[in-house]
Amino acid sequence: MRDSIDSTRLGTNRTGMQMAPQQAKEMLDNTELDVEGADIDTNGQGIAEMRADYIREADPLGSVPPPGTMKGAVKSGIKMMKGRRPQAFIDKLGERLAYERGGTRLYDAAIVKFTTFASELPDVDVAELVQIREQEAEHALMLIECIEQLGADPTAQTPCADLVGVQTMGFLQAVADPRTDLAQTLNVLLSAELVDEAGWEILIALAESMGQSSMAARFREAEQQEQEHVFKVRGWYEAVTIEAGKLV
Amino acid sequence: MTFALFDDRGTPLERQRFTWRELAGKPISKLDDDAFTRVRVILMHGIESEAVRFQHAAARMNGELRLPLAQVRRVEHHQQTLVNWLLGADHSPLETTIGYEQVAIEITAALAQQEPDPYLAQTYRYGLLEDFDHMYRYAALLDRIEGKDANNILQSYTDVAPGRPTVVEHRSPENDLRRPFDRRTAAPITKLNAMTLVAAEHQTHDYYMHVGPLFADPVARQLYAEIASIEEQHVTQYESLLDPTQTLLEQWLLHEANETYNYYSCVQAETNPRIKALWERMLDYELGHLHLVSELFKQYERRDPVEIVGERLPEPFPFESQREFVRETLANEVDLRASGPDYVSLEEEPQSSIDYRNQLNSEGSPSEIVSEGYVWRPGTELTRKIVNL
Numbered sequence: 001m002r003d004s005i006d007s008t009r010l011g012t013n014r015t016g017m018q019m020a021p022q023q024a025k026e027m028l029d030n031t032e033l034d035v036e037g038a039d040i041d042t043n044g045q046g047i048a049e050m051r052a053d054y055i056r057e058a059d060p061l062g063s064v065p066p067p068g069t070m071k072g073a074v075k076s077g078i079k080m081m082k083g084r085r086p087q088a089f090i091d092k093l094g095e096r097l098a099y100e101r102g103g104t105r106l107y108d109a110a111i112v113k114f115t116t117f118a119s120e121l122p123d124v125d126v127a128e129l130v131q132i133r134e135q136e137a138e139h140a141l142m143l144i145e146c147i148e149q150l151g152a153d154p155t156a157q158t159p160c161a162d163l164v165g166v167q168t169m170g171f172l173q174a175v176a177d178p179r180t181d182l183a184q185t186l187n188v189l190l191s192a193e194l195v196d197e198a199g200w201e202i203l204i205a206l207a208e209s210m211g212q213s214s215m216a217a218r219f220r221e222a223e224q225q226e227q228e229h230v231f232k233v234r235g236w237y238e239a240v241t242i243e244a245g246k247l248v
Numbered sequence: 249m250t251f252a253l254f255d256d257r258g259t260p261l262e263r264q265r266f267t268w269r270e271l272a273g274k275p276i277s278k279l280d281d282d283a284f285t286r287v288r289v290i291l292m293h294g295i296e297s298e299a300v301r302f303q304h305a306a307a308r309m310n311g312e313l314r315l316p317l318a319q320v321r322r323v324e325h326h327q328q329t330l331v332n333w334l335l336g337a338d339h340s341p342l343e344t345t346i347g348y349e350q351v352a353i354e355i356t357a358a359l360a361q362q363e364p365d366p367y368l369a370q371t372y373r374y375g376l377l378e379d380f381d382h383m384y385r386y387a388a389l390l391d392r393i394e395g396k397d398a399n400n401i402l403q404s405y406t407d408v409a410p411g412r413p414t415v416v417e418h419r420s421p422e423n424d425l426r427r428p429f430d431r432r433t434a435a436p437i438t439k440l441n442a443m444t445l446v447a448a449e450h451q452t453h454d455y456y457m458h459v460g461p462l463f464a465d466p467v468a469r470q471l472y473a474e475i476a477s478i479e480e481q482h483v484t485q486y487e488s489l490l491d492p493t494q495t496l497l498e499q500w501l502l503h504e505a506n507e508t509y510n511y512y513s514c515v516q517a518e519t520n521p522r523i524k525a526l527w528e529r530m531l532d533y534e535l536g537h538l539h540l541v542s543e544l545f546k547q548y549e550r551r552d553p554v555e556i557v558g559e560r561l562p563e564p565f566p567f568e569s570q571r572e573f574v575r576e577t578l579a580n581e582v583d584l585r586a587s588g589p590d591y592v593s594l595e596e597e598p599q600s601s602i603d604y605r606n607q608l609n610s611e612g613s614p615s616e617i618v619s620e621g622y623v624w625r626p627g628t629e630l631t632r633k634i635v636n637l
Contacts, residue, residue, distance in 0.1 A: 062278065063280055162338050
């Protein structure tokens with residue numbers, strides 16, 4: 001079986017021009033011929049104009065569905081948001097729910113990588129990773145309760161929840177790839193956790209501005225845990241990365 | 249009265265024009281448009297891709313028709329582009345896959361019910377239960393690798409549950425070949441239904457072959473490899489229903505009639521006004537193609553196109569949930585197996601198919617592994633409770 005330093009071994013990487021000196025020279029000859037005297041626009045003005053044109057005409061990704069049950073809404077929340085736009089809050093709750101569910105699955109994929117390479121990483125306790133995974137799943141359940149309290153539908157994919165899928169696709173791809181090593185996996189997890197932590201901070205502020213102080217209190221507990229996730233993942237990432245730079 | 253095929257000549261070919269801006273137009277909304285709008289987009293992309301595929305094959309076998317084939321095909325290609333670009337980029341490849349399987353289930357079930365030939369209807373019900381199972385396996389994959397609920401795509405129109413297990417769908421090729429309809433006696437609707445399903449399954453096969461390698465996760469890579477293999481079987485199955493003695497021009501004429509019929513059905517059902525206008529425009533383009541090919545048919549075969557496609561289109565097929573029909577078919581026919589062109593009981597399945605799949609499954613079955621213990625729940629299995637509805 002390979003070990004984790006395999007990812008940084010020296011080898012026959014063919015992507016750089018120095019690997020093909022003769023062809024590289026020919027490439028440059030051709031490029032010089034093409035650009036001679038030409039007025040090159042490296043700002044991509046045409047690209048910017050086309051994009052702007054589409055942006056002006058684009059429809060939004062979609063809408064936030066209206067609350068389906070008023071039972072929960074009456075009981076707690078929505079009336080306290082008078083003068084506010086509860087749909088903006090529901091959209092962001094949907095976003096965090098999608099993020100936490102996706103995060104749980106991201107850790108499912110990461111945990112396998114850690115258990116496979118367990119002997120190489122004595123400083124990382126897989127049980128701690130499993131705990132992070134469980135906390136992400138618990139956060140999702142807590143968010144479902146909050147969405148229900150507002151009389152909204154926790155099964156709906158809100159626009160910001162939809163965008164979470166687009167935004168995190170690279171995380172999932174990078175971690176699920178059997179070729180990526182522990183350090184590469186941890187780098188991705190750190191990116192995911194930093195965004196997650198910031199997301200909770202903003203959700204807390206939004207909940208406060210909506211008059212949802214009890215929800216904000218629950219979100220603070222989640223944020224505390226997310227801070228611990230960032231701390232742990234960053235520590236593991238640094239340790240593994242520095243280890244890979246040592247002579248064996 | 250249904251649509252008269254030869255009353256309106258549609259848009260003449262020389263006026264069927266596009267710009268890049270039109271081809272890359274505004275996508276539909278994944279969240280707000282009806283799931284059946286997406287079903288129509290995916291289906292019509294399949295119909296157009298079949299038009300291009302057929303016309304290329306025809307050009308390889310006929311020198312005289314190469315110019316009109318090239319002229320019509322260029323438009324078909326741009327129609328295909330315009331339709332396929334309606335899918336927004338916020339669909340992950342796996343979410344689009346859920347859409348493809350919804351097409352396979354709902355359209356196959358609708359056509360099975362309107363099919364007058366009992367053998368072809370049986371074949372559609374047989375294929376339906378396999379696509380139904382694919383939905384279940386992909387929904388498990390979507391839940392377990394992306395943390396997403398397939399029902400956000402399905403919008404509660406289509407059940408997510410096991411069908412004929414994918415692990416036993418793998419058959420030896422001779423057990424995928426069916427008896428073709430007879431071109432002389434089959435009703436036009438029989439010919440059109442078969443062509444629609446060939447088109448839908450062929451594009452599904454092509455789609456899985458393109459997106460399968462985009463996944464990093466080995467579980468996904470294996471599952472796409474497995475289900476793409478079944479789609480190849482389904483193309484073999486549905487294609488073998490087509491009478492091979494139909495002439496090339498007869499087949500081309502039927503293809504154009506089928507495109508017309510499919511767009512006509514879309515126009516009747518579409519709820520998004522912008523997309524409905526687009527289907528109407530495409531219907532007019534297809535009428536233009538149909539008339540052009542009708543003239544070629546008269547010129548080369550000295551026959552009346554009405555003999556082949558009839559004067560009027562059949563009733564449009566419905567775009568709506570076929571839940572009850574699917575459940576009933578599942579309850580009655582899940583244990584059917586194929587023996588040559590016949591449907592037999594579980595115990596009578598030929599050894600050749602069993603041997604074939606035992607070898608393929610000998611290092612594990614991705615469809616079984618991905619869905620082990622999976623039960624669809626609202627909001628993914630991570631919710632672990634029934635959400636208040």
